[in-house]
Amino acid sequence: MSAAFYVCLVFWCLQTNAVAAELAPPENLTLITLNTNYTLSWDWDQSFAEGHAVNFTTQYVAKFKLKSKRKSPVWETACEKTSHRSCDLTKFNLYYLGIYVLRVQASVNGRVSDWMMKEFCPDKDAAVGPPSRVDLSPAGSGLDIIISDPLTSTNSSMKDHIPDLNYHILYWERSVDPQALEPQTLASKATVVTLSDLKAWTWYCVSVQSRYDFFNKKSSFTSPHCMQTEGAIPWWQIFGYFLLFLVICFLLVPVSSFWFFKTVKATFYPSNQLPPHFQYLCDSSESDIPRLLTPDSDSELLCDKFDRLSKTTGPGNPHPSP
Ligand SMILES: *[C@@H]1O[C@H](CO)[C@@H](O)[C@H](O)[C@H]1NC(C)=O
Numbered sequence: 103m104s105a106a107f108y109v110c111l112v113f114w115c116l117q118t119n120a121v122a123a124e125l126a127p128p129e130n131l132t133l134i135t136l137n138t139n140y141t142l143s144w145d146w147d148q149s150f151a152e153g154h155a156v157n158f159t160t161q162y163v164a165k166f167k168l169k170s171k172r173k174s175p176v177w178e179t180a181c182e183k184t185s186h187r188s189c190d191l192t193k194f195n196l197y198y199l200g201i202y203v204l205r206v207q208a209s210v211n212g213r214v215s216d217w218m219m220k221e222f223c224p225d226k227d228a229a230v231g232p233p234s235r236v237d238l239s240p241a242g243s244g245l246d247i248i249i250s251d252p253l254t255s256t257n258s259s260m261k262d263h264i265p266d267l268n269y270h271i272l273y274w275e276r277s278v279d280p281q282a283l284e285p286q287t288l289a290s291k292a293t294v295v296t297l298s299d300l301k302a303w304t305w306y307c308v309s310v311q312s313r314y315d316f317f318n319k320k321s322s323f324t325s326p327h328c329m330q331t332e333g334a335i336p337w338w339q340i341f342g343y344f345l346l347f348l349v350i351c352f353l354l355v356p357v358s359s360f361w362f363f364k365t366v367k368a369t370f371y372p373s374n375q376l377p378p379h380f381q382y383l384c385d386s387s388e389s390d391i392p393r394l395l396t397p398d399s400d401s402e403l404l405c406d407k408f409d410r411l412s413k414t415t416g417p418g419n420p421h422p423s424p
Pocket residue numbers: 134139140141190192193255
């Protein structure tokens with residue numbers, strides 16, 4: 103009987119000891135998220151440390167594995183015995199549509215606390231970021247807005263995870279008068295949006311927000327980008343440019359062709375005269391070098407020949423030979 107009593111007493115003592123040794127678990131588990139960057143953070147009452155260093159261990163598991171009756175779940179350790187009150191889960195590439203259970207434990211001087219758990223589903227809980235980039239380009243009197251999707255931690259598009267991601271565009275005329283700043287809104291799934299109902303030659307500013315309506319996620323707005331619209335070119339301006347073009351042509355063509363011919367002439371027909379003894383070669387009219395045929399002698403010859411030919415021809419000749 104006394105033996106049984108002592109055994110009970112020992113057990114009771116052990117139990118109270120264990121209770122006394124128990125540390126407070128971490129509290130207020132929160133996730134700080136942006137796109138696929140997930141950081142778990144928590145609070146812990148420092149008075150339990152009693153002057154010792156406190157360390158924390160963070161683990162995670164897919165929720166469906168906890169329900170498995172056949173084998174106990176394998177918890178993956180994300181951060182082991184770290185002194186920070188946060189753990190970056192980004193590099194574990196949690197499946198965006200998956201549901202996970204995260205847990206954190208405090209340890210001080212070899213004693214450990216209970217685990218504190220938190221459920222996490224990136225698709226439902228993770229914040230979506232604003233577009234990674236917004237560019238503007240003038241399109242006549244309108245503006246083209248070119249939106250780059252928010253990016254994951256590996257620089258791929260967030261649309262790979264959220265196919266229904268869309269954009270909420272605010273645009274307004276830049277004005278010194280604050281009363282005039284009544285922004286207009288536009289929703290779009292496309293990444294290139296044309297604003298066509300704008301005034302020509304006017305400054306406009308654009309700011310864009312990402313949205314995921316199914317879980318009512320809204321990002322911050324991008325900082326405003328501003329650009330001046332151009333205009334449809336008025337007809338008189340086109341006519342003016344055409345006229346200017348004609349004038350330039352009329353001025354330039356004679357000047358340049360004059361210059362061209364002058365250059366060619368200077369190159370191939372130099373103006374300085376040939377030496378006198380070569381000159382007579384060119385000037386044939388007064389030379390005594392025999393001329394082969396001049397038009398005169400030629401026609402003379404031909405006529406003579408014709409005459410003789412006609413004289414020797416047969417009957418019917420109007421001038422019979424004597
Ligand atoms: C995730 O975001 C936190 C701050 O928001 C930053 O300190 C950390 O470096 C980011 N992690 C990655 C992998 O980009």
